[in-house]
Amino acid sequence: MAPDDAVAVAIGLHAQRPGGLLPLLHEVQDRLGYVPPEAVATIAKAMSLSAAEVHGVIRFYHHFRQAPAGRHVVRICLAEACQAMGAQRLLQHARERLGVELHETSADGAVTLEPVYCLGNCACSPAVLVDNDLVGRVDAGRFDEVLALCREDA
Amino acid sequence: MKPRVYVARDACALSVGAEAVAQAIVREGTQRGTPIQLVRTGSRGMLWLEPLVEVQTAEGRVAYGPVRPQDVASLFEAQFLQGGRHALGHGLTERIPYFARQQRRTFARVGRTDPLSLDEYVQNGGYMGLRNALQMAPAAAVQTLVDSGLRGRGGAAFPTGIKWRTVLGEAGPHKFVVCNADEGDSGTFSDRMIMEGDPFVLIEGMSIAAVTVGAQQGYVYLRSEYPHAEAVLNQAIAVAHKAGYLGDDLFGSGKSFALEVRRGAGAYICGEETSLLESLEGKRGMVRFRPPLPAVQGLFGKPTVLNNVITFASVPTIFADGAQAYRDFGMGRSRGTLPFQLAGNIRRGGLVELAFGLTLRELLYEFGGGSASGRPIRAVQMGGPLGAYIPESQFDLPLDYEACAAAGAMIGHGGIVAFDDQADLGDMARYAMEFCALESCGKCTPCRIGSTRAVEVIDKIRTGQDAPANVVLLRDLCDTMIAGSLCALGGMAPFPVLSVLQHFPQDFGLTPESAVKTA
Numbered sequence: 001m002a003p004d005d006a007v008a009v010a011i012g013l014h015a016q017r018p019g020g021l022l023p024l025l026h027e028v029q030d031r032l033g034y035v036p037p038e039a040v041a042t043i044a045k046a047m048s049l050s051a052a053e054v055h056g057v058i059r060f061y062h063h064f065r066q067a068p069a070g071r072h073v074v075r076i077c078l079a080e081a082c083q084a085m086g087a088q089r090l091l092q093h094a095r096e097r098l099g100v101e102l103h104e105t106s107a108d109g110a111v112t113l114e115p116v117y118c119l120g121n122c123a124c125s126p127a128v129l130v131d132n133d134l135v136g137r138v139d140a141g142r143f144d145e146v147l148a149l150c151r152e153d154a
Numbered sequence: 155m156k157p158r159v160y161v162a163r164d165a166c167a168l169s170v171g172a173e174a175v176a177q178a179i180v181r182e183g184t185q186r187g188t189p190i191q192l193v194r195t196g197s198r199g200m201l202w203l204e205p206l207v208e209v210q211t212a213e214g215r216v217a218y219g220p221v222r223p224q225d226v227a228s229l230f231e232a233q234f235l236q237g238g239r240h241a242l243g244h245g246l247t248e249r250i251p252y253f254a255r256q257q258r259r260t261f262a263r264v265g266r267t268d269p270l271s272l273d274e275y276v277q278n279g280g281y282m283g284l285r286n287a288l289q290m291a292p293a294a295a296v297q298t299l300v301d302s303g304l305r306g307r308g309g310a311a312f313p314t315g316i317k318w319r320t321v322l323g324e325a326g327p328h329k330f331v332v333c334n335a336d337e338g339d340s341g342t343f344s345d346r347m348i349m350e351g352d353p354f355v356l357i358e359g360m361s362i363a364a365v366t367v368g369a370q371q372g373y374v375y376l377r378s379e380y381p382h383a384e385a386v387l388n389q390a391i392a393v394a395h396k397a398g399y400l401g402d403d404l405f406g407s408g409k410s411f412a413l414e415v416r417r418g419a420g421a422y423i424c425g426e427e428t429s430l431l432e433s434l435e436g437k438r439g440m441v442r443f444r445p446p447l448p449a450v451q452g453l454f455g456k457p458t459v460l461n462n463v464i465t466f467a468s469v470p471t472i473f474a475d476g477a478q479a480y481r482d483f484g485m486g487r488s489r490g491t492l493p494f495q496l497a498g499n500i501r502r503g504g505l506v507e508l509a510f511g512l513t514l515r516e517l518l519y520e521f522g523g524g525s526a527s528g529r530p531i532r533a534v535q536m537g538g539p540l541g542a543y544i545p546e547s548q549f550d551l552p553l554d555y556e557a558c559a560a561a562g563a564m565i566g567h568g569g570i571v572a573f574d575d576q577a578d579l580g581d582m583a584r585y586a587m588e589f590c591a592l593e594s595c596g597k598c599t600p601c602r603i604g605s606t607r608a609v610e611v612i613d614k615i616r617t618g619q620d621a622p623a624n625v626v627l628l629r630d631l632c633d634t635m636i637a638g639s640l641c642a643l644g645g646m647a648p649f650p651v652l653s654v655l656q657h658f659p660q661d662f663g664l665t666p667e668s669a670v671k672t673a
Binding site: 018019020021022023025026047053056057060061062063064075079080081082083084085116117118119120121122123124125127129132133134135136137 | 165166168169170201202204337338339340341342343345346378379380381382416417418419420421422433434435436437438439454495496497498499500503504526535539569571572573574577581582585589593595
């Protein structure tokens, strides 16, 4: 779907709902993978808000992206329960394997690495969320398996 | 009748391979000419055994776990469909001590029933609470809740009945019921488990709130990190609507209640109730000044019942069995049960629902079995990222809101994260402030700037740069944050830091004497 069409659909579905800005932004990002900065003015007009207000909301929430991610987003949990089971070591491993820092995308475009603070899988830590799939008890070997799956669908 | 096999569809079970195991069982059954009836449930909460496979036998369900797909053939060979012996076998599920010793009320159905079967929900006591509540005058319904002693399970432990009474006393017609499902505290997953494992109990609890205070619209504010819970809740709401359990004229009462799920967007602060309301209104999640309380001016400025998932999920049993039956559990002013969550470096992690009053040591060792690494448990963090680090010397503390508060700890949402003796709690103290800086909404100065300065000061102490003076400065800064922040994020982020200074000064490179100095 073209960005303009996705934004138009999202506006049609959510602009009139009470407190509809978050659902609208989710709709755009679910369809496009990010919220294009060019769409801010259109969304603002449809919601009778200023562009600054819409931009401010996008920037406030960690979930919203302003640029496309890689084909997959891998979120490593760095909260306490995962740290208690070696999440920092796992993060270091992920950085080395992918050749990226947090918030960056691997050179092959397969994976964007993001931190996340709790996935609710704290008894099977460390935990990772790959797109919408939760993975638990992740050690270096398990991480590499997950990574291989991400790279398969190039 | 086909043999019935149960495998959880809970996100935790799926995260360790439950889907592949379920498929392998069905495939193997077909190949052996024994077609299986596979039932997907919530998780029993014995998470170290996931993927857990249960088989229905005449004596009850028999448990096997943790099962890998490659174990499935040997399970068939061991006649697991008749409850046969196997190295992964644990006997009857409900006789496993971890489970048998629990007092499951809020989680009574989780792991036993199909989460999306309204019929099963009703057959297992569901909707008795709402039926009873509809027979009561609103003031009497509120009194029932007050009498039960239920307090907010999100962490603040405010008496739920008092909150509802305030909303009931406000003028209508527009009121809201909002569920805080922004379960962002590390070490907690009970909200997620109930939403995935028994979503109708949350829907029923919110419905009871709505018919009691006179609200017609409800929202579940659910964190974006919980895609599985979102899918289950949306399906459950659709099922309930279709069957007339949500919508107009509930049970012929003339009262209506509609419910929808709103997805958060990865901001920890939106678990704070006023920030959550701002977010629901489509804005940045900036904390509001209080008063006015949300019960008086909440969502869109209207009176709002705002409770945590477990609080709402505890309500149906209170209305089904009466206030006294709930009140009989617990100690002191902490009545009823709490689903504790054992997490982090723990051998048998999972969910343990018990009456208040047991000790941390019982939970950590009798249920948890000690650390996962086999090393001594050095500390636990209880109550999420804003909770203190508790040393072994305090493990005999009874788990009761007041007793914990008196010892400088908090129960919060019941999450307990264990750390072994390899953990650097200086790192964890620094992380508490780093996290606060990352997640601060920015409205008040102590939280916004104090957290960043605290990270810098901690770094100076740990690298030995004028440590004595910087300890004094750090304590002063913590004091300012505690006393001057607008909400609990800035107001409590110092607690993990101060607890490490007090109990584990060596992790800051300090002696006990040098860690206690104040201005």
